[in-house]
Amino acid sequence: MDDLELPYLQVDGRAIASDPLPTVLMGGYGHMTAMQVRNSSVQGLGLHLTRLKDATRELFGQELDGALVVRRIRQALDEAGVRDASVRVYVYAPPVGDSPLTMVVVRPPAPGPKSPQRLRSVPYIRPFAHLKHVGVFGQAHHLRRVQADGFDEALLVGADGLVTEGAVTNVGFVEGDAVVWPEGPSLDGIAMLLLRRELEQAGVTWRQQPVYLDDVARFDAAFVSNSVGIAPIAHIDDIGFPHDGDLVRVLPKLYEQAPWDLLA
Template sequence: MTQSPFIEIDGRAATVEAIAPALGGYGHFTAMQVRGGKVRGLAFHVERLDAATRELFGAGLDGERVRAHVRHALAGSGRADASVRVNVFQPVEGADEPVAVMVAVRPPAGVEPGLKRLKSVPYQRPAAHLKHVGGFGQAYFGRQVAAEGYDEALLAGPGGEIAEGAITNVGFIDGDTVVWPDAAPHLRGITLQILERELVRAGIPQDRRPLRLTDVGSYDGAFLANSRGTAVISEIDGVPLPTRSELLARVGELYESAPWDAI
């Protein structure tokens, strides 16, 4: 298989005509890493797709339909290990029109090794609670900060309220507690949800609180989380952060030990 994605729509090979409606900019998706035909947090992915489909298109999306399409695309691609993206869109616009499920299969991927440097940008995603396809702002600022040598853009509100990374969630360490910022609208990513669950199981305290850029230096560490995994943050806007916290390491260990669910 080449590096080009293997794409199916509703279990059939994608055609130009079938893909065209997905390019309209209205829809949503989820992204996952598959290993051996399994994925972490499968129930969270299914719940995300169903809830967003109800909100955007007025009807739910059956989880078994999603799983069947992902299994079919993986089999067709010849990959048991893969990066998988599931897009949901409406081929024909209208209140009662059904949605289509597009599955794209690419080679597997992981977090690039090393500590991560972030730069804040004055941007918040519209309808941030949805993993929608309108990602121009994220890509724009992501490219800008990358050109300056940073690893990720940190989206912030007009008062410096921390929301999320361009393609990540961020968490902070405060002593023995993991802190999730909640001062600004953001997506509750799948890896964030997995970590919340695993932290509860491990008996590690968590908190949600308003967190602003001016607060960064008072924390004992920070990390990124997305579908590829977790990574330690070494600085935000030039403010250095501790990187050797025991709890930081524990966060990474908890994610790596989280169970895999058969698709």
């Protein structure tokens, strides 16, 4: 074979039929969003689509059809024969002259955390932290390491001690009757954005400000948020937090009140 016009892939000695998607996936250049689907509905569907469209425009200089994404999610659910699921939508760099490649992954529904979470701080900031991109080796490495030591989540901290986010969560703190979100390189998580809306509707104050690891002990409580829900934090390193205060207990209930949007 003198001229290889099409990609040739081999896994364990087996050739894979030519397809641009596996080659694109190995390149590791793309972005995604993760959601929980219940009764064919999603909380914050518009926020998920905005995330995907904004990142596609930033990374690829192209527009993403949000209605097409919704149709593909619904198609994947129908083909899987489920109405409740964990769903991930990936968008990858397009072949030259083509549109971005999208992939929908359907898995069983993920339950929320059953107990207060234990976090260990690690010195790491995600590159291009405002994007939910597919290059997650660093945070995945730290998460696996802290979980092997009995912790639930890694708390990502800058070299100067600036608290940013969890490996797979946003982190928030309670100070009196207000919620404080760390200010720094991080992802605007969909659960965090939904919770902010619900806090405002409930008349609860929230703000962003720099939070440093040396100062977290001064807060009254702490919590994490992501697509599976809101959970209180029991410990950050050796610092304990109460998880039975009025505000930290009401946060999961506020999040549950966020409306569900039908995938139609």
